[in-house]
Amino acid sequence: xxxxxxxxxxxxALHRCATLAxxxxxxxxxxxxxxxxxxTTTFHLIRFASLRLTCLPYARRLFDATASPNVFLYSAxxxxxxxxxxxxxxxxxxxxxxxxxxxxxxxxxRPGPNQFVYPLVLRAACAVGVQLVRSxxxxxxxxxxxxxxxxxxxSLLDGYSRYGMMGDARKLFDGLTKRNVVSWTALVSxxxxxxxxxxAIVLFERMPQRDVPAWNAIIAGCTQNxxxxxxxxxxxxxxxxxxxxxxxTVSCLLSACGHLGVLKIGKVxxxxxxxxxxxxxxxxxxxxxxxxGKCGNLMEAQWIFDxxxxxxxxxxxxxxxxxxxxxxxxSAIAVFNEMRNEGVQPDVVTFVGLLNAxxxxxxxxxxxxxxxxxxxxxxxxxxxxxxxxxVDLLCRAGQFQDAMNFINDMKIKPDEVIWGSLLNACRxxxxxxxxxxxxxxxxxxxxxxxxxxxxxxNLYSEGGFWEEVRKVRNLMKEDVIGKKLPGCSWIEVxxxxxxxxxxxxxHPESEDIYNTxxxxxxxxxxQDIFA
DNA sequence: ATAGGGTTAG
Numbered sequence: 001x002x003x004x005x006x007x008x009x010x011x012x013a014l015h016r017c018a019t020l021a022x023x024x025x026x027x028x029x030x031x032x033x034x035x036x037x038x039x040t041t042t043f044h045l046i047r048f049a050s051l052r053l054t055c056l057p058y059a060r061r062l063f064d065a066t067a068s069p070n071v072f073l074y075s076a077x078x079x080x081x082x083x084x085x086x087x088x089x090x091x092x093x094x095x096x097x098x099x100x101x102x103x104x105x106x107x108x109x110r111p112g113p114n115q116f117v118y119p120l121v122l123r124a125a126c127a128v129g130v131q132l133v134r135s136x137x138x139x140x141x142x143x144x145x146x147x148x149x150x151x152x153x154x155s156l157l158d159g160y161s162r163y164g165m166m167g168d169a170r171k172l173f174d175g176l177t178k179r180n181v182v183s184w185t186a187l188v189s190x191x192x193x194x195x196x197x198x199x200a201i202v203l204f205e206r207m208p209q210r211d212v213p214a215w216n217a218i219i220a221g222c223t224q225n226x227x228x229x230x231x232x233x234x235x236x237x238x239x240x241x242x243x244x245x246x247x248x249t250v251s252c253l254l255s256a257c258g259h260l261g262v263l264k265i266g267k268v269x270x271x272x273x274x275x276x277x278x279x280x281x282x283x284x285x286x287x288x289x290x291x292x293g294k295c296g297n298l299m300e301a302q303w304i305f306d307x308x309x310x311x312x313x314x315x316x317x318x319x320x321x322x323x324x325x326x327x328x329x330x331s332a333i334a335v336f337n338e339m340r341n342e343g344v345q346p347d348v349v350t351f352v353g354l355l356n357a358x359x360x361x362x363x364x365x366x367x368x369x370x371x372x373x374x375x376x377x378x379x380x381x382x383x384x385x386x387x388x389x390x391v392d393l394l395c396r397a398g399q400f401q402d403a404m405n406f407i408n409d410m411k412i413k414p415d416e417v418i419w420g421s422l423l424n425a426c427r428x429x430x431x432x433x434x435x436x437x438x439x440x441x442x443x444x445x446x447x448x449x450x451x452x453x454x455x456x457x458n459l460y461s462e463g464g465f466w467e468e469v470r471k472v473r474n475l476m477k478e479d480v481i482g483k484k485l486p487g488c489s490w491i492e493v494x495x496x497x498x499x500x501x502x503x504x505x506x507h508p509e510s511e512d513i514y515n516t517x518x519x520x521x522x523x524x525x526x527q528d529i530f531a
Numbered sequence: 532a533t534a535g536g537g538t539t540a541g
Contacts, residue, residue, distance in 0.1 A: 122534085182534055286538050
């Protein structure tokens, strides 16, 4: 006969379980002492199995073994699904399972969903589609879990904001009985994701209180909108005000450093991850590979990649992108093959990197082969980025007819990047006719972009068509088109940042730089001739 | 018991 075992004893014992085997023993003990019949026991077992031991299937079996689960068990199960959605594939699958449970509740009518169930179901609905968010919104109104239930409202706010529906999100925010740091943060992230970084920053500055996720939201919002300098500035404020950055902060910042090419700050962040408790989880490691790669330190990126044992899809993608960026085309392709041998399924981003590698290496046939592989075997619907890569690939190789045929066969409308790639190649290969065609398409898409007119002038002047050049120059003087911003780039060498504008000769070593550029161009042409 | 923050891309 088992000794008496109170509920308190049971919970205490549960928290000392380190493995699923321990949990099963305790479960068995509960069955023997008939405690298993109590739904509070099952509730604790489900939560511990799923959240602490990350064993979702066991949690589900416990749930399924209960004849008429109460609302606590439903919400424990929904939390379990929400917590174990790490990869996007798992998210989809778990979202479907969560929604199936919700539908079961509605069908059976008992227990009805309550204010704890709605936020969990809404999180799953977000992963599926905004229509579902809307339906659940309606349902929550009918059930009376809408007015006055700020947590449900905040979940809805987040749901709409993830689909860029900021009007609806704003209404939900304005109708809250009491705003808090969570609802403010949800709104800030929403505006940032919708591309309204300015609105996001204004709201952030108005927030009555801020915590680490709130700072992360605005830093992420800046990086998502290309405001990398601002992201670094806000990070400095965050640290000055005594907040402790976590791994999310660090990965956002590494992204910003990579885009800016500021190795110095990137290394400081790396050092911070080392000293603090942030550590080297996948997001930080992937961010480091990307940052070092973009800042020119390919060796360091490769080294971090090699040392990291828990390589995920993004880890592989980051390295392939770095290699492509550095013109190491064969290595990028080799890493891609290695990745597939390891059984990691490539995604849309992988193929952008891979196609870029092919473009930079001039591997036209391989590039086309990988494009086919992506559409065929991997069943990935090509995005505009992939089309852009292929057009670039064909154009740089001078295969204009193939490029035009490819553009005409595209399933989506060609954008500025597609026509821009074509135009650039036409300029290099002096293909005037097709170049004019590309310019026309570009001006159709964006009549106010002065860059295109400058490109047209360049196209004519490099072909020696001076009369046309004069016409275009006159067109520019009419000021119908805004002023062209000069192209700008910068690089950090030996702790000093050197900045260059296009056509700029202000750098002290300008003459050497242009000489080296000429040498490189000549050497490249020679390689072309003898290839 | 429930809600907010994330990296890779021409």
